[in-house]
Amino acid sequence: MRDPDTVNERHAGVSIQPPVLFLGAFVAGCLLELFMPIGPGLAEGTRRPIWIGLGLAVIGAGIAAKAVSQFTEAGTSVPVHQPTDVLVTNGLYAVSRNPIYIALIIFYVGLSIALTTGWALLFLPIVIAVLQKGVIEREEAYLTHEFGETYEAYKEKVPRWL
DSSP states (O other), rough: OOOTTOSSSSSSSOOSSSHHHHHHHHHHHHHHHHSSOOSSSOOOOHHHHHHHHHHHHHHHHHHHHHHHHHHHHOOOOOOOOOOOOOOOSGGGTTTTEEEEEEHHHHHHHHHHHTTTTTHHHHHHHHHHHHIIIIHHHHHHHHHHHHHTHHHHHHHHHHOOOO
């Protein structure tokens, strides 16, 4: 595993792609819920968790869409394996340095509630820890390398999460 303080490429060199991380944990949680349920069973909830979960998933998707559109409008790439050409610091990025990851967490929680998969919810702290160490810390090292004092000032002003 590459030291996040050493940046040699024009991308963050993350250890796992965030969508793969979230999807893998969610699928594993659903499979475990099928065979070893810790709740009512996969997709066995009442209407209330379905509606609450879907509502959260829609909120997460909306936040993600807005955050991605800000990258697109600024003319920079979203995938972590591509270069970042512009530091986006306005809109959602003026509130959090990671609105896409917040959106993914909200979406993940929403789907977990809607499908009544307690296992997926139990995996979430692990997902967040891997996201922090394997993705965010590497991205921050890369952005510091690319944007220097501008990024450091942004980090001082805007929190990582909320």
